Amino acid sequence: MATATPPPSTRTPRAAALRRACHSLTVRADRPVDAVRAARRLQDAAALRLWTLRLPVDSQDPAGRARVRAEAERPVRPDDGAPRAVLIEYADGLADLVLVAARSLVPLKTLERLAALVLDGAEGAGEPAPVPTGRTLPAGRVPRTDRPGPEWGLGTPARAGRFGTVPVAFEADGDDDALLLAAVSLTLARYGAQPEVTVAVQDADSADGFRPLAVTVDEDDTVAAHLQRCRVPRGTASADDPAVAVVLTPARPGAHYRPFLAPPAPLTLHFVRQQDGSYTGTCWYDEGAVAPAIGEMFAARVERAARQLAVLPGDGPLAGVGLLDADEALDVLRLGGLGTTHHGTGSGSSGTIHGRIAETARSRPDAVAVTDGQQELTYRQLDERAERMAAGLTALGVEAGTGRVGVCLERDATLVVTLLAVLKAGCAYVPMDSRYPDERLRNTTTDAGVGVVIGDPGQFPRIDGVRVVTPAELMESGAPGEREDREESADDGLAAYVIYTSGSTGRPKGVVVPHRNVTALVEATAPDFGLGPDDVWTLFHSTAFDFSVWEIWGALLTGGRLVVVPYWVTRAPDEFHELLAGQRVTVLSQTPSAFAQLVEADRQSASAAGPAGPAGSVAPAALGALRLVVFGGEPLDVTMLAQWLTRHSHTRCRLVNMFGITETTVHVTAQTVTPSDVIARSRSVGRALPGWSVSVRDQRGRVLPPGASGEIYVGGAGVADRYLGRPELTAERFVVDALTGERVYRSGDRGRLAPDGRLDHLGRLDNQVKVRGHRIELDEIRSVLLAEPTVGGAAVVLRQDTPGDAASTRIHAYVVLTDGGTEKDAYEAARRVLPDYMMPATFTAIPAIPLTINGKVDTARLPEPGARQAVAQPSPTSTVPEAAEAAEAAGGGDGGELGAQLLELWSGLLGVDVRPEDNFFELGGNSLLVVRLLSEMKSRGLPKVTMRQFYSNSTASKFIDLVDGLG
Missing domain, CATH: 3.30.300.30 (ANL, C-terminal domain)
Structure with missing residues (x-):
């Protein structure tokens, strides 16, 4: 366990720096000491005063040891370089001498001679070297206090200057320190997920400073080769401040040497070689850079690695050294959620998505299930229409149990009915976005083995052997009551959907997800999020994006109301904001990119409504019903939420960052974001959902301890069945965990586990x-x-x-x-x-x-992208000469001035000179820049243009004509 931290007076940055600049030597007197004569000898020989302290306890009393430690860890005064000598006498007649000095002024050999002078009368010790007095401690020799710690340390910056220690001890063969450095470098390579590591090493008997030991840890190499690379470095000391340091000292019988009174690096390992060949050591860490739990775990990993290196054959592979044994690895897996369960709905509930929605239709038939602004369906109507459409699919010969049906429709209530109908027919739906290119639609349809696509025959590309039918045709061919006597499958292991994701080979891959994964997701989140019949959700995302799985079935499986957001409204933040307010939406799911647009629309709405109350006190009336925002789909930079939190209290509207993957059923972890997280710029995505588990592993699949970064593995209820028709890829990414025997998914994402089980998402390992x-x-x-x-x-x-x-x-x-x-x-x-x-x-x-x-x-x-010269972002009042000339060529008078203004706006957003014949999207424009453009036009008093109008007029000349006509 970590020792107690130093007294508060030592925790200031300056005090910590002074402690790093000092060292101390404590020597136990082996016979009674005449304090008066000892003080005289010290004064005569070195002009130093001997302070004497008499304690009313024996030399073995814990109170006495605590006082010695306090004296040995107290630095000398910064304005006086003279050493401090304190003789502590005990009631049993023994005494300890404590000497403290600045390392740069008084070397260890001088401290040893001073100790001999005080305790032994300098017999055989030789004369002490001259001791400096009255000299200010050189500021340049004091180590910096703002040194960055290891990335995996997870310290708390506010606790900088508080130090913890962990003992490290093991036996070793040999007469050098290579084994220690080999253990430290191997452990650092595993923690940092990089084979190249640098350790600052210092022989404490020398005041020359730290020497860098740069090691490439090759786990395919032998143990002997690694030991050979880890010899104590010689040569010129480094001027760099180390993040991790190793200090080596020989044992001194009857004495205790502290080479530094505070760790010289955020993480410092001090090893003392005993005369019997064993080592006793201390892992010393600054809590500002290294969390106590991480420091303790790291010390234990070094100790374990050293023990293994000491006994493994020299010709054995370095990869045979494990940081965790099986029990320790299982403890880490449990920290990441292994063994947790979600809250089931009871044995009387159906295991399928459509079965549970049918139960709601029977228990609450008149409750509104879906609305799209044009029509409103109750749960009974939703279930009945889906039942009839399912009968139409059955009539077409779609095979229940193994069949897959393509769905390529615009977003409206009929889309939701269609998805439910496919499930009722015992099939899996394969969602496709109607705006995808024809070639991608063909590839998806062919790869999925789809025989029937529900869509628009006039728009969907022709494919041999594939029939395209409309929802209306299915409704007509499905006779009422035709399926009443048909027994529906209650097998929750059947595939519910197949969603296609990008593939590195140029071939998108279909992810097969069963019903039970979706119902488990809802059961795992509903209690914590308070999801229920009173909630109003939005379907904002394309069904070809798995976020829609959460939106659609999250709403309907908890009895809520689903508001289908029309495509063009999703592209217009101000219109979407109005929809949220008008429908009194309570649960909103957004990618951070989309939410950033909504934040701006909300700000504009609040400004138009007039002055608000105190920041964060009351949510604006426009979105007063909104109580939960779920982020997913991409990493969240929490700082973007600062503006939102000034208008919406986090206690009224909960913000939840969720990490997830298509192959693990949308969401895996959840983290409620608070203002303190925003201030700290937290990267945490939270703990695993009940029934899910996360672990971080190295390139060989070994479980890594908390703090260490590696590949995120996901296990539990959300792991998908497979990649459709890709057995090799399935075997590569969906693997069996040797520790638990369970299937886990290798995500390809990089992360680290915190000591409390929360996961930090650190990006991708590959080219995704x-x-x-x-x-x-x-x-x-x-x-x-x-x-x-x-x-x-x-x-x-x-x-x-x-x-x-x-x-x-x-x-x-x-x-x-x-x-x-x-x-x-x-x-x-x-x-x-x-x-x-x-x-x-x-x-x-x-x-x-x-x-x-x-x-x-x-x-x-690679050169700068694009063929044209970029232009500077213009100010709102500036003009771009090239834009003005181009607009004048297109027309004159007022039209020319409007054209110049619009081309100026386009040029500023896109970073290039825009000509009338240019297309916004071909110049690198995207939906976010369109929103920014339309917002800027609004602020300048120009005519309002809708997103649909812009997309239909995305060439500059056509856009200018459009705005001119609207004006």
Whole structure:
């Protein structure tokens, strides 16, 4: 366990720095000491005063040891470099001498000679070296107090200067310290998920400073080779302040040497080699950089690694060293949620999604289930219409139990009826967005083995062997009551849906998710979130995005009301804000990118409504019903919530950040975001949901301790069945945990587990990215480009022009063209296959793809994207000469002035000179920038343009004509 922290007086940054600059030597006198004669000898030989303290306790009393420790850890005065000598006498006649001095002024050998002078009369000790007095402690020799700690330390900055210690002890063979450094470097490599580590090493007998030991930890190499690389470094000391330091000292019988009175690095390991070959050590950490639980765990891992290195054969692989034994690994898994269960609905409830909704239709038939602004359906109407449509599917010969049905419809109440009908027919729905390119729709339909697609026959591409029917046709062919005597399957293991995600090979992969996963998700969240019949939810996202699974079935499985948001309203934050207020929505699900737009619309609404009350006291009336906002789909930068929290109290409207993956059924963890999290810039995504589990593992699948970063593995109720038709990929990503025997999913996400079981999400390990909630494999885009005959090479990168601004996040493509190909050819090839959210913002032709020495794309050597010169962001009152000239060419008079103003706005947002013939989206525009443009037009008093109007007039000249006509 960690020792008590020093007294408060030692916790200031200056006091901590002084303690780092000092060292101390405590020596037990082996016979009674004449204090008067000892003081005289010290004064005569070194001009130092001997302070004497008599304690009324024996030398073994804990109170006496505590006083010695306090004296040994108290630094000398900064304005006087003279050492301090204190003789502590006990009631049993023994005594301890405590000497404290500045390391840079008084070396250890001088302290040893002073001790001999006081206790032994300097017999055989030699004369002490001259001792400096009256010298100010050199400020340049005091270690910095703002040193960054290890990334995995998870310390609390407010606790900087509070120190904890953990004992470390083990036996070793040999006469050097390589074993210790080998154990430390291996442990650091596992914690940091990087083979290259640097440890600052100092021999405490020398005052020369720390020397860096740089080691590449190759786990495929042998134990002996690793030990050889970890010899104590020699040579020039480093001037850098270390994050992790190792201090080595030999044992001194009857004495205790403290090389520093406070750790010289955020994490310091001090090892003392005993005469019998064993080591006693202390892991010393600053709580500002390293959390106590992390410090204790790290020390135990070093100790375990050293014990194994000491006994393993030298020709054995270094990978054979484990940081955790089986029991310890299981403890970490339980910390991540292993063994938790969700709250079931009881044995009397159906196990399927449609079965449970049918139960609600029987118990609350007249409660409103779905509304889309045009029609309103009760639970009874929803169930009856879905039943009839299911009968129509059965009449078409769709096979229950194994069949898959494509659904490609606009967002309205009929869409929800259709999804439920597919489930009632005993099939899995395969959602497709009607705005996807024809080629992508064909690929999805063919890969899923879909024979029937419910959609618009006039819009959906023709595919041999695939029948496209409308919902109305199914309703007509499904006779009322036809399925009344038909026994529905209650098997919750049947597939409910297959959602396609981006694939690195250029081939999207279908994720098969059964009913039980969806019902488990709702059961795991409903109690904590208070989900129930009084809630009003929104269906904001495309059904081809798995966030919709949570929105649709989360609402209907808890008896709530689902408001289907029309597509164009989802693209217009002000209209969406009005819908939320008008429908009195209580539960809202958003990607952070979408919510950022809503925050701005809410601010404008609040400003238009007039002055509000005290910040955070009462929610504005417009969104007064909203009580829960769930974030998902992409990482959340909590700082973006600061503006929202000034108008909405977090006690009235709960904000929940949820991490999840399509392959683990939408959500895995949940973290309620508070103002303190915003201030701390927390990256936590919370603890695993009941019934789910998370763990962090290294490249070999070994469980890592809290703090260490690695790949996030997910287990439990949400793990999907498989990738459809991809057995090799399924075997690679859905694996059996050797510790538990359970299936877990390798997410490809990087994270770390905190000591309290919360998960920090740290990004991706591979080439996958999230853009405005969409999961994208950059390699898929590259594969599509390489399929174009005139593209001989391609690279795809993601860049954010303005840090923290989601609207400036763009995908850029670089192509090596052959056979007279053009950038336009590459663009057209991508447009035929990729949906809008995957389309690169720019296509830049380059002579060759730059590579690193390892043969990977050297992104740092790629040129700036795009062919045109970027222009500076104009101020609201400035004009862009090029824009004005272009507008004048398109027309004159008032129209010319309007054109100049609009081209100026476009140019400022897109960062290029915009010409009348340019298309907003071909220049890198996106939906977030459209919102920003329309908002800026509103602030300038220009005519209001809807999102639908903009998308239909996205060429600059057409847009200018549109605005001119509206004005």
